[in-house]
Amino acid sequence: MAPTFRAAVRVLTLLLPVTLLPGTACAATGSFTYTPISELHVLQDPSAVCHPTPAGSRVDNETNQPVALYPTRNCAGHPLAHISPGTTKHTSFEALLPIGFGSGTLVYYTRPHPQHLEDPPSDTCRNIAGDGPVYNQTTSTALLYRHPNCPGTHHHAVAPHHHTDAMFASVLFVD
Structure with a gap:
């Protein structure tokens, strides 16, 4: 082999691995x-006390008593809504208060940050x-x-x- 051809092959041999290396991974900037997904919470036979529910988003009232939903965590002020037994309500709330002592299951969902x-x-x-x-x-x-x-x-x-x-x-x- 001629010396110039050998030199060219050596250079190509050294450069070839660099040329064939995979590119860096792309990322969305x-x-x-x-x-x-909302977190599920269950209260069985809930007592008639204020239940803070930060970032509440839905209530399924499967009890035999109505439930009041409040915009504050301490059930202060006027309720946002009253949920009748056997109904579901989609709304934002910060606390719930069962009206009276009831039996059944109260299911509510909170939305994470x-x-x-x-x-x-x-x-x-x-x-x-x-x-x-x-x-x-x-x-x-x-x-x-x-x-x-x-x-x-x-x-x-x-x-x-x-x-x-x-x-x-x-x-x-x-x-």
């Missing part, structure tokens, strides 16, 4: 904000569950799936700098 993902990686499924407002302030489209592990077709596609309300179990960011 920005913040993805979602509302986690919004969660944020900063600069989430693209093309990587994230198993995060949400139910409510979703704000995609990233540079990638967020695909929301109904089930964990991003199977099948997405349920919602949230474009960069857009928002929606959705229930989802996983998300995939795509460029």
